[in-house]
Structure formats: structure tokens, C-alpha cells
Amino acid sequence: MIRVHMLQGIAEFLNGTRAEKDIELRIVVEDENDCAPVLTQTIGAVYEQSNPGMFVTTVVATDADQEGTLHTKIAYSIVKQHPEEMFYINPQTGGLYVMKNALDREKHDTYTLIVKGTDMNGAVDGKSGTGTVTISILDVNDNVPTLESAYYECRVEENVKNVEVVRIQVIDTDLNHTDNWLAVFTIVSGNEAGYFSISTDNKTNEGIVILSKVD
Missing domain, CATH: 2.60.40.60 (Cadherins)
Incomplete structure (x- = not known):
């Protein structure tokens, strides 16, 4: 999308001669928060019995609004975990981590998470998108x-x-x-x-x- 338009204005008398110097007109199109974040499907893996705080993977969201504004400042949260809650997410980076030392591959070898990304840094009026994270539990x-x-x-x-x-x-x-x-x-x-x-x-x-x- 073109966010800045450069126009040139010309002032002429009726006889066609220039009345004054050409005028440059710079029109800036201000961004409206009209795009929701898009989260790609994410796959991660972690060993069973991993300690709390162990890094698993990072969820990445993109937003087509103007970079460097609140319209593209995304906050992450976990909407749902299945079959049980075992992970937490850094709301600013999208990093997923082990929450407690209770992962047991012989009990559950895969976890599915629904993660939400909300622009406006998570404000209630921000736009949101969701994505799926699949985490495999590795054997020890x-x-x-x-x-x-x-x-x-x-x-x-x-x-x-x-x-x-x-x-x-x-x-x-x-x-x-x-x-x-x-x-x-x-x-x-x-x-x-x-x-x-x-x-x-x-x-x-x-x-x-x-x-x-x-x-």
C-alpha cells in the first residue's frame, strides 16, 4: 500500500503563464487498524520431565497494518490447552515455555494449544487472530x-x-x-x-x- 502520495500543484494565469512557483503537495495516508493479526501454524518439541521455564518454541504473528505503531504491536495469550495445562507464553515475544515439571510422554505424547495474538498491545479494542500450536513430547x-x-x-x-x-x-x-x-x-x-x-x-x-x- 502506498502511504505517501506526492502531488505537484501549478498556478497559471488565464493566458497560460505561471502565476507562481510550482507547489509540491505531500499527502500522508494515516493507517487505520483494519487488519487482524495472522498466526501461522507452529510446531514444537520438548523432552518429558523438562524443568519449568524450559523453552519450547516461538509463536509468530504478522499484521498488515503500519509497522512501528500500536496497530502492529501484538500481545500473545493462550486460549486453550489440550489435554491439560502444561505451558505458558511470554505475551510480548510469543515464546512458549514449560509451566511445571509434569510432562510424561507415556501419559500424553502430544499437546495442542490455541494461541491468540491481539494488536494494540492486547487492548480490549484490538483486533485478534488465533493459531494452533502442536507440541510433541520427546522420550527419555x-x-x-x-x-x-x-x-x-x-x-x-x-x-x-x-x-x-x-x-x-x-x-x-x-x-x-x-x-x-x-x-x-x-x-x-x-x-x-x-x-x-x-x-x-x-x-x-x-x-x-x-x-x-x-x-
Whole structure:
């Protein structure tokens, strides 16, 4: 939009001669607060168990009114959080931060926020726009693996080696198919002669016991 128009005025007598020097006319179009802020969709991520005050992401709003005026001075606020309130926003910068140390990915792995931007620095007569913020909760290794069963009984044929004896299922509620989830199995006792070996099935997180040698 052209905010300044430069015109030139000419004064002439009836015979066409100049009556005086040309006059420059400068017309400034004053801005009216007729544009609402526009908020882009924002995506952020933060680790579970993050401390209060941890930065997550920044919400950005644009306003087509004149820069450097209250018409484009935007104040941010959170309208709604789902599934629960876990974040707060800096009203001047749009920065989103963790509000309390209670983020648990195993409970909720995604949060959706509706954020509002209001021009006139948040005045009641300012124009507003809203946008959606999606925050992913990243996994940390905060869950202890447990065995599905405390006791296994199995049989194998004698004099046959390199056969699968049993699969031991481990339960870990950390994020599937990550290092936080994948178990490493060790035979602690009862295998002093080295008859058995154990490895992990990376797809199922099972321990595979193999009869690896015979007498």
C-alpha cells in the first residue's frame, strides 16, 4: 500500500503563464487498524520431565497494518490447552515455555494449544487472530524394563545345538524401537559351562535363548 502520495500543484494565469512557483503537495495516508493479526501454524518439541521455564518454541504473528505503531504491536495469550495445562507464553515475544515439571510422554505424547495474538498491545479494542500450536513430547529413558514372566520352563533335545530354547518378553513403556526401549539381555547365573547364549530380537524386544554348544 502506498502511504505517501506526492502531488505537484501549478498556478497559471488565464493566458497560460505561471502565476507562481510550482507547489509540491505531500499527502500522508494515516493507517487505520483494519487488519487482524495472522498466526501461522507452529510446531514444537520438548523432552518429558523438562524443568519449568524450559523453552519450547516461538509463536509468530504478522499484521498488515503500519509497522512501528500500536496497530502492529501484538500481545500473545493462550486460549486453550489440550489435554491439560502444561505451558505458558511470554505475551510480548510469543515464546512458549514449560509451566511445571509434569510432562510424561507415556501419559500424553502430544499437546495442542490455541494461541491468540491481539494488536494494540492486547487492548480490549484490538483486533485478534488465533493459531494452533502442536507440541510433541520427546522420550527419555525413565522406565525400568520388566520381564513378562518371572519363570520359564522349556525342554530341548540332547546333542542338538544352535537351536532356540525360549523367548523372554520384556516390557518397557518407553518409546518403541528406540534405545530407551530396546533391552540388552545377560545370563547372570546357571550358564557357567557356556552352553547357552542370549540375544535380543530388535523387532519384538524379546530375549532369545540359544543352546549354542553341547558336550
